Amino acid sequence: MGEFGRKTLSNERAWLITMKTQSRAIAVIISFIFLLLGFVRIAGQQRSSGDLSKLVSDWTGESICVGNNPSCHDEKVIYHVSIAGEPDKIKIAADKIVDGKPEPMGVIDLKYDASKQILTGETQTARYHLWWEFTIKGDIMEGTLSLLPDKTIARRIKVQKKESTQKGAAMTTHATGTFEVKLNPQDDRSDDKSLGRMTIEKQWHGDLEGTSKGQMLTGGDVTKGSAGYVAIEKVSGALNGRKGTFILQHSATMTRGEGQLTITVVPDSGTDQLQGLTGKLMIKIADGKHSYDFEYALPQTP
Numbered sequence: 001m002g003e004f005g006r007k008t009l010s011n012e013r014a015w016l017i018t019m020k021t022q023s024r025a026i027a028v029i030i031s032f033i034f035l036l037l038g039f040v041r042i043a044g045q046q047r048s049s050g051d052l053s054k055l056v057s058d059w060t061g062e063s064i065c066v067g068n069n070p071s072c073h074d075e076k077v078i079y080h081v082s083i084a085g086e087p088d089k090i091k092i093a094a095d096k097i098v099d100g101k102p103e104p105m106g107v108i109d110l111k112y113d114a115s116k117q118i119l120t121g122e123t124q125t126a127r128y129h130l131w132w133e134f135t136i137k138g139d140i141m142e143g144t145l146s147l148l149p150d151k152t153i154a155r156r157i158k159v160q161k162k163e164s165t166q167k168g169a170a171m172t173t174h175a176t177g178t179f180e181v182k183l184n185p186q187d188d189r190s191d192d193k194s195l196g197r198m199t200i201e202k203q204w205h206g207d208l209e210g211t212s213k214g215q216m217l218t219g220g221d222v223t224k225g226s227a228g229y230v231a232i233e234k235v236s237g238a239l240n241g242r243k244g245t246f247i248l249q250h251s252a253t254m255t256r257g258e259g260q261l262t263i264t265v266v267p268d269s270g271t272d273q274l275q276g277l278t279g280k281l282m283i284k285i286a287d288g289k290h291s292y293d294f295e296y297a298l299p300q301t302p
Contacts, residue, residue: 052112054295055081055090059141061159063096066144072154078102079141079159088112090119108132117174122148130154138173175240175294177206179283183216195219200233208294210237212248220254228253232266242298244274248281265296274298 059079065072076097084091088111095102110121110132119134119141131151134143139161144153182201196218204210214233220226231250237243247269252261263281270277279296 052083052088052090055112055136056083057081058162059159060162061141061157063145063155063157066153066156069154077105077157077159084109088114110134119143173240173296175207175296176292177204177208178289178291179204181290194221200231202233204235204237204292206292207240208235208237208292210235212236214248216250225256226254239274239277239294239296239298242273244270244272244277246270246274246277 059081061077063075063077065074078095078097080093080095082091082093083089090110090112092108092110094105094108096105097103106123108121108123110119112119117136119132119136121132123130123132129148131146131148132143133146134141134157140158141160142158143156145155145157146153180203184199184201186197186199198216198218200212200214200216202212204212212233212235214231216229216231218227218229220228229250229252233248233250234245235248236245247266248263249266250261250263253259263283265277265279265281267278276299277296279294281292281294283290283292285291
């Protein structure tokens with residue numbers, strides 16, 4: 001074989017080795033991405049119980065009559081919300097205020113739809129078949145009480161979570177929206193394919209408008225469906241109109257397909273109008289799109 005032939009064969013071997021190495025690296029990266037998507041799905045499943053717990057409190061407000069019903073009277077109400085012990089179910093022990101004192105009206109069982117942030121359910125009395133429907137927006141619960149079967153609205157109800165009315169307390173609310181993410185692998189020239197390192201870039205839309213950049217470390221045996229990752233990302237933008245930066249800390253572990261994902265605000269990382277920010281962020285993927293639900297608290301005065 002001539003010199004040209006030897007060089008050609010050597011180049012082909014080097015190219016094949018390079019391609020095999022790149023293929024293994026790409027396969028590992030893809031496997032980790034699928035595992036991370038698994039973390040996201042599990043986080044979405046865990047979201048319901050987390051959202052239920054945020055409803056547990058006393059809610060106070062008004063129940064106002066609608067339509068021409070002489071037997072109906074506007075009422076000041078207190079709703080004592082607790083978890084019903086079944087998936088996505090809560091109980092409301094309802095009181096009305098009569099002469100400054102609570103008077104029990106009964107217990108309502110409602111189902112919570114976390115994706116739509118609504119509570120629905122029906123009750124039966126001696127006279128009426130009733131349909132309840134509430135929308136949850138942060139610390140406000142607003143909805144209607146309707147008469148079945150035609151769903152004629154009989155009352156409009158608006159109540160507020162009691163803790164948020166306390167003077168000096170931080171406001172707890174939710175920010176929701178979508179985001180795009182880019183994960184770029186970093187070559188640390190390690191032969192250990194069980195470890196990985198990536199950069200994170202995101203564009204946030206909705207109640208949180210801005211960008212973020214960060215670093216992710218991954219590790220695990222992808223063939224067994226087990227892995228873990230930790231990450232830090234710094235977010236810059238506006239959260240419901242309040243501008244500043246803050247840092248999110250990710251921690252996730254998956255054991256043979258069963259996992260947990262936690263994303264929290266690093267304490268005291270908020271700047272400018274976001275000073276004092278605390279909170280927990282949940283993400284999910286549906287129809288190929290990424291979305292978030294950020295439950296956070298901020299001091300009332302920026």
